[in-house]
Amino acid sequence: MRLALLITVTMVAFAANSLLNRAAVEAGLIDPLGYALIRVASGAAMLWLLLALRRTAMPRRIPWVGALSLATYMLGFSLAYLTLGAGLGALILFGVIQVTMFAVAAMRGAALGAQRLAGAAMAFAGLASLLWPGGGFSVDLTGAALMTAAGIGWAFYTLDGRGAANPLAATASNFLWCLPLMVLATLAALPSWPAPGGALLAVVGGAVTSGLGYALWYAVLPKIETTTAAVVQLSVPVIAVAAGALLLGEALTWKLVIAGAVVVGGIALAVTAPAAPAGRSRTRG
Template identity: 55%
Template sequence: MRLFLLTTVTMIAFAANSVLNKLGVSIGEMEPLSFAMLRLWSGALMLLALIWLRKPTTSESGSVIGTVSLLVYMLGFSLAYVSLEAGVGALILFGVVQITMFAAAVIAGERIPMLRYLGCGVAFSGLAVLLWPAGGAVPDFWGGVLMAAAGVGWGIYTLVGRGAAAPLLRTERNFRYAALFMVAVAVIVGLPVGNATGYMAAVASGAITSALGYALWYRVLPQLPTTIAATAQLTVPVIALAGGMAFLGEALTLRFALASLLVLGGVTLALRKSR
């Protein structure tokens, strides 16, 4: 039960990132790259403060793969939404995350019950129903490539986190090195610009829902099979859209209700133990 609650909190944090990103860019007047910069810097400072307060006795070196995959995810995610609709972007992102993590599980020899494949398929079909635009417009090619890269980056970041002995320390190192890279980017493109709403959204996304959410994710990952961790993330777009209804005034639709039943039903199916 404790693991389920921690995983649920983590998925809510991931979904909150989407709501905050949309808030910061649409209402906060921030460019996507500026939002990503401030998000990373805020997350790095929050984690550094937590490390200083807790003074952990264990040690954990940074992961080059973890840092690079974090950067690929954050930059791809922000830049892709310049040309992609939010729903299509989320569909591409989590579709690629599923492929990446299921492929890694198969390569690692993890036993995957057929019921889990079926549940993941049902949940993903629910996402397709929910997020694909009504007119069936073809997504922008380069936006799709960027979001697919973000999906691979997040999938790898998740897989690398399974081996973290000290999740908070590993997350702090990844954020620290990624934030230093973004300082170099800021020298070229300039400092983040936006209004007060944009700054607050970026700081909240970085310091709370990213830094603390990712550290918590690294903590629960070793207790989850890779394919369960992948399937659980299919709930994130549904939670994000529910958050948009609650906090951004978006409308509740029958399409959302039916798709949510498919997603949650698929996840439940994947979590059931095969006889």
């Protein structure tokens, strides 16, 4: 029960990230790269402060996988939304995350099982119904490629977290080493100066929902299977849509309610699948 609560809190933090990003960037208070830079810097500062208060040392080794995958996610996600619609972008992002994490689990010898695959497919179908753009639309190939890179980056960032001995220290190290990469990318693009409101939203998104949220995610990951970690993340857009209706006054239609129920049902089907019998899998899925 405690683990389920921690997963729920983490997914809510991820959904809050989406809402904060929309509130800042879509309102024109800050450009996407500036938001990402402040987000990473604020996350690094918050996590460093927590380590200092706990008198915990930062890991000495450079977290190449964690830092590079986090930077890939942050940059790909930020730049993709310059040319890609929010719904289609989220669909590409979470679809790539699912495929990448399930593929890695299978390559590592995990027995995926029919029920787990069916649940994941059901949840993604519900998500597609929820996010698919209405009417005619065109896909910007550059934006789609950037969001694909972001999905792969986040998948490997998640996979890397399964081996974190100290989740808080590992997350702090990832943010700290990701920061120079974000600075270089942002300086190259010469972003505009943010409005105070945009900077404030980026700080909250970085220090709280990203820094603390990602540290909590790293604490949860060693306790669940790779495929479970992949599937539960499909709840994030559903939570974001529900929160948008409650907090931002956005329309909540029966289509959204039914699609959300399908996503939740698919997640429940996948995570309640029986574990693979001993001997059939070389590692946890």
